[in-house]
Amino acid sequence: VQVVLGPLFVLIGIFVGSGLSHLGLLLLGARQGFEATFRVFCFAQATALFQLVPFCGALVGLPYMVVLLVVGFSEVHAIGEGRAYAGLFLSIVTACCCVVTMAFAMGGIGALAGLASR
């Protein structure tokens, strides 16, 4: 199921993530349209390659992705890095905490269901 639906979920995740980030950046004075935020978000997903390294991959990849997002947002929207970080943080705090927790919980429930079926 993941092989078939995985790309769709990734696409949805990128659109939702960049949409929320763009809303946060708009509140703080972003000057470009959604496409600019979307492009930065897509480029920053390259750090997902770090996930290939077990255990410590995410510890390196996630902070590096935040750095890339902040630098990218500040460049494309011509705002300071502080504002870019605040916009990203705002979107995560106001909207993503529930979504991320839900994603982790659903993943955990799926893993438990998989273990139980063995």
Next chain:
Amino acid sequence: VTAEIAGGATPPARRVPSLRFRASTDGLPLGAIFTGIGLLLGLAVVLLHLDRLPFAFCTFKALTGLPCMTCGTTRALGRLVALDPVGALLMNPLATLGGLVLVMWGVADLLLMTRGRALAVDVSPGLALGLRVTAVVLLLLNWLYLLAAGR
């Protein structure tokens, strides 16, 4: 004109805050895309009964016992899909209104897509500042409502 005749500098044109909708030929149909994603999420909420779980997924609520700014959104989405707009509004007014605006944007995009266009919005700088302030005030008012309603 008077200033030019008098030899003085031309007074700057007064900018009126404006909001303009137009059919763009080079933009993405974002309204249709996000409405589609919203419908998929709504289906997931209804099929997996995510709005009737006996526990909360919200980290903020788990840590503080208070609802966060978006608490109730999943339940509001479930009520919207079940065609209960009043229940959705009572659950989380701002998220519901945002969802309804998104649906209207999506419908407009779908209509324009038949002509290869997408809805675009131009906001003047003066109005953009006002919209930012309004958005922050609405977020805070909505959060106060959620706190009072105990979502």
